[in-house]
Amino acid sequence: MPSPQRKDWSPVPNRTEKGAPVSRRNGAREPFSVPGLRGQAEAALLARAAPSVTGRGDLLIDAGERALHELRVHQIELEMQNEELRRRQVELHVANMRYLDLYDLAPVGYCTLSEGGQILQVNQTAASLLGMERNALVTLPFTRFVLSDDMDSYYLMCRALLKTGQSQHAELRMVRQGAMAFWAEMACNVSQGADGAPVLRLVLCDISERKRAEAEQARSDARYRALFSSIDEGFCLVDMVFDADDQPVECRLVEANSSFVQQTGLVDAQGKNLCELALLHDLPWFNVLGSVALTGQAVRFERCAESSKRWYDVHAFRCDPAQAHQVAVLLRDITERRARESEREKHRLELEEQVEGRTRQFLDLYDQAPCGYHSLGLDGVITRINKTGLALLGYTGQEVVGQDIADFMTPESARIFQAAFDRLLQTGSSRNLDLDFICKDGAIRPCLMNSDLVAGVARELPLIQSTLVDISERKLHAQRLELALMGADLGLWDQQIVSGELHLSARAFALLGYQEGEIGPRMSDYDKLVHPDDEPTRDAAFNAIKTGEVPYYRTEYRLRHKEGHWVWVRSQGRIVARDEHARPVRAAGTLQDISQERQLQQEGADLLQRIESLIAGFGKLPEPPPPPVHGHQPTAIGAREMQVLQLIAAGCTSAEVGERLHISASTAATHRRNLMRKLDLHSTAELTRYAVAHQLIAS
Structure with a gap:
C-alpha cells in the first residue's frame, strides 16, 4: 500500500491524550x-x-x-x-x-570598549555621533574622539568604574570626525566579556542643544540680575500668607532692588512683614497683593501715599506659577509725572478752546474759499459742499446735497466723469478733470476738478473730497492763445523730462499730417520721427538748456511727415521747472514749419552765389542782355511790394523782411507771393534777376 503524499496543512491545536489543548x-x-x-x-x-x-x-x-x-x-x-x-x-x-x-536604531549611542579603551562594538547611532562607519571604528581608541580639555574627566570616570564596578556618569565634549566638537552625556558600566575580561559598556547621547539652552538660561539669569539691579523702577518679591479662609494675614518681603529701597525708604526690610510698615498703611497693597496671589490676575494702579505725599505707579503680578503665593511688584515714583500731567491738562483745556476757535475759522475758510469744495460718497452722491461751490452753480445746499454730482454736468462731461470716477475708486486720486457744469440758470460753466479718496473718521465709510475751480477765464485765454498760435502757424510741445512724457498740440500734430493721439505720448515715440542727420544737433541744443549753458532752446531739424517726406521745423523753448537740486523736470516750447523758408533760403543762396560770380567776372565778359520782363513794368508794383522785392533780391528771408519793415513774416510771405503772381515769376531767383535787370538794386 503506497504511503500517502505530503499535503499543505495547518497543524491542529496540540492536545493531551484526553483531548485538552496544550497549555x-x-x-x-x-x-x-x-x-x-x-x-x-x-x-x-x-x-x-x-x-x-x-x-x-x-x-x-x-x-x-x-x-x-x-x-x-x-x-x-x-x-x-x-x-x-x-x-x-x-x-x-x-x-x-x-x-x-532596537540596538542599531536606538535614539542613543551604544558602545562597547575593552579594558584598554579600544572600541569593540558600536551601534549605528554611535557611529553617526562619531562621524565614521561602524567597521572603521572597531579597534580605534575611544580617546580619539574625546576633546583634549576633557580627557582627564574621561580617565577619572573610567578609573572609578573599574575600581568600584558601579555605574558612572559624565558630560564631556567630544570631537566628531571632520566636524566641530559637541557635548555628550555618557553613562558607563562594566561587565565581563565572553573571555572573562572586563568590558566597558557606554551609552552616548548628544546634549549640545541642552548645553546651549543651559548657557542661554545662564545668560538670561545674568541679564535678569543685571536688569534687577539697574532698572529705575523699584522691584520686589513678596510672600503672601493666608489663613484658613484665604484671607491675607502677612506680607513678607523676599527680595528688593536698590531702586525700591530708594523710592520707599524701606531699609533692611528683607524678611520683614510689610504690614507693620507705613507704606502698606498708605496704599491698599495688602488686599490687592492677596487678590493677585489667589487669582493670578495682574493689576496696575496709581495711588498717592498720604504720609509722603508721593504718587506711585504700582504693577503687581504673579511671576512664578510654581510659587502661587509669591507676588512681584514693580514700583515707580510718578510724582513729577503727575505734576506734568496736571500742567498738561491745564494746557489741554486751553488748547481745546483754541481748537474750537480755529475750527470756526476753518469752517469760515472752507465756506469762503476761492474754490469750490465738496465731498462725495462712494456712489457719487454729494454729502457736503461749501458756499463757493454753491455760488459757482447757483444752487442752494438743500438743492445739491443728496444728489448725484453727474446730474449737474453736461452729458459728455458726465460720461468723462464716470470713467474717471471708476479709476478714482481704484487708484485713490483724480487730477485736472475738465468738466462742464450746468448752472441753475442754464449757463454752462467749465470747471477743473481734483479728487482724492480719503479714509473715514470714527468708523465712517471712506469718502471722496474734491475741489472745483472755475476755468472760464482760463479757457478764454487758452482759446485766444490757440488763435494766436494758429495765426502764427505755431504748434506747442510740453515735455516731462524725468518721465519722458510728451504733449503736442493739435497744430503740432497737423504739421506732420497726423491726427491728435496718432503719435505716442512718449518722447521716444517723437524721436523716431527725427532725421538721423539732425539728431546730434538737436540733442546738443537741448542738453545746453538742461545744463543751464544757455537760457533758451532754438534749433532747426527735419521730421518725417505721415506721407513719408521730410518737413523742416524750427523748435524753440526753455526749461520751465526744476527740482530742489536744480535738475530740469519740465520743458515747453513751440514748433514751426519752415520747409518753405528753407527752400527759399536755398534758392536765395544759389542766386547769391550766381550774383557773386557775375560781379566777380564783371568787365571781363560782354554784358549779357537783360532777361525778358514779360511786358511787366515796375510801375505795376506797389510801394510796399517794391520794398519787399528789393529786400528779397538782397537775400533776405521772409522773417528778415518782416523784421526790417516791421511787419509779420506771414505778411512778407504774402507780398512775395503777390509779386510772383503779378510779375509771372516762379522763384526767388527769378525775382532777384528781375530786380537786377530793372536796376532796383545796386549792382
Missing part, C-alpha cells in the same frame, strides 16, 4: 508532549484516510497493517516536530531582528 505560558506555546503529539498524529492520519474508511478498528486488520499504521503515525509526528522547529526558528529570527533594530 501556554506568557503567550508562548509549550513543547509537544509525547502522548499529546501521538494523539495529534493519529488524528491527522485519520483525516488523511480515504472517505470509505469509517473507523480505526477497520484499518487495523492484522499486525502488518498495525506496523504500517505505527510508521505512518511516527512519520506524521516527525513532520509535526519539524514544523514546530521551523516555527521556533522563525520566531527566534524575528526576535533577533527586533533586538538588532
Whole structure:
C-alpha cells in the first residue's frame, strides 16, 4: 500500500491524550508532549484516510497493517516536530531582528570598549555621533574622539568604574570626525566579556542643544540680575500668607532692588512683614497683593501715599506659577509725572478752546474759499459742499446735497466723469478733470476738478473730497492763445523730462499730417520721427538748456511727415521747472514749419552765389542782355511790394523782411507771393534777376 503524499496543512491545536489543548505560558506555546503529539498524529492520519474508511478498528486488520499504521503515525509526528522547529526558528529570527533594530536604531549611542579603551562594538547611532562607519571604528581608541580639555574627566570616570564596578556618569565634549566638537552625556558600566575580561559598556547621547539652552538660561539669569539691579523702577518679591479662609494675614518681603529701597525708604526690610510698615498703611497693597496671589490676575494702579505725599505707579503680578503665593511688584515714583500731567491738562483745556476757535475759522475758510469744495460718497452722491461751490452753480445746499454730482454736468462731461470716477475708486486720486457744469440758470460753466479718496473718521465709510475751480477765464485765454498760435502757424510741445512724457498740440500734430493721439505720448515715440542727420544737433541744443549753458532752446531739424517726406521745423523753448537740486523736470516750447523758408533760403543762396560770380567776372565778359520782363513794368508794383522785392533780391528771408519793415513774416510771405503772381515769376531767383535787370538794386 503506497504511503500517502505530503499535503499543505495547518497543524491542529496540540492536545493531551484526553483531548485538552496544550497549555501556554506568557503567550508562548509549550513543547509537544509525547502522548499529546501521538494523539495529534493519529488524528491527522485519520483525516488523511480515504472517505470509505469509517473507523480505526477497520484499518487495523492484522499486525502488518498495525506496523504500517505505527510508521505512518511516527512519520506524521516527525513532520509535526519539524514544523514546530521551523516555527521556533522563525520566531527566534524575528526576535533577533527586533533586538538588532532596537540596538542599531536606538535614539542613543551604544558602545562597547575593552579594558584598554579600544572600541569593540558600536551601534549605528554611535557611529553617526562619531562621524565614521561602524567597521572603521572597531579597534580605534575611544580617546580619539574625546576633546583634549576633557580627557582627564574621561580617565577619572573610567578609573572609578573599574575600581568600584558601579555605574558612572559624565558630560564631556567630544570631537566628531571632520566636524566641530559637541557635548555628550555618557553613562558607563562594566561587565565581563565572553573571555572573562572586563568590558566597558557606554551609552552616548548628544546634549549640545541642552548645553546651549543651559548657557542661554545662564545668560538670561545674568541679564535678569543685571536688569534687577539697574532698572529705575523699584522691584520686589513678596510672600503672601493666608489663613484658613484665604484671607491675607502677612506680607513678607523676599527680595528688593536698590531702586525700591530708594523710592520707599524701606531699609533692611528683607524678611520683614510689610504690614507693620507705613507704606502698606498708605496704599491698599495688602488686599490687592492677596487678590493677585489667589487669582493670578495682574493689576496696575496709581495711588498717592498720604504720609509722603508721593504718587506711585504700582504693577503687581504673579511671576512664578510654581510659587502661587509669591507676588512681584514693580514700583515707580510718578510724582513729577503727575505734576506734568496736571500742567498738561491745564494746557489741554486751553488748547481745546483754541481748537474750537480755529475750527470756526476753518469752517469760515472752507465756506469762503476761492474754490469750490465738496465731498462725495462712494456712489457719487454729494454729502457736503461749501458756499463757493454753491455760488459757482447757483444752487442752494438743500438743492445739491443728496444728489448725484453727474446730474449737474453736461452729458459728455458726465460720461468723462464716470470713467474717471471708476479709476478714482481704484487708484485713490483724480487730477485736472475738465468738466462742464450746468448752472441753475442754464449757463454752462467749465470747471477743473481734483479728487482724492480719503479714509473715514470714527468708523465712517471712506469718502471722496474734491475741489472745483472755475476755468472760464482760463479757457478764454487758452482759446485766444490757440488763435494766436494758429495765426502764427505755431504748434506747442510740453515735455516731462524725468518721465519722458510728451504733449503736442493739435497744430503740432497737423504739421506732420497726423491726427491728435496718432503719435505716442512718449518722447521716444517723437524721436523716431527725427532725421538721423539732425539728431546730434538737436540733442546738443537741448542738453545746453538742461545744463543751464544757455537760457533758451532754438534749433532747426527735419521730421518725417505721415506721407513719408521730410518737413523742416524750427523748435524753440526753455526749461520751465526744476527740482530742489536744480535738475530740469519740465520743458515747453513751440514748433514751426519752415520747409518753405528753407527752400527759399536755398534758392536765395544759389542766386547769391550766381550774383557773386557775375560781379566777380564783371568787365571781363560782354554784358549779357537783360532777361525778358514779360511786358511787366515796375510801375505795376506797389510801394510796399517794391520794398519787399528789393529786400528779397538782397537775400533776405521772409522773417528778415518782416523784421526790417516791421511787419509779420506771414505778411512778407504774402507780398512775395503777390509779386510772383503779378510779375509771372516762379522763384526767388527769378525775382532777384528781375530786380537786377530793372536796376532796383545796386549792382
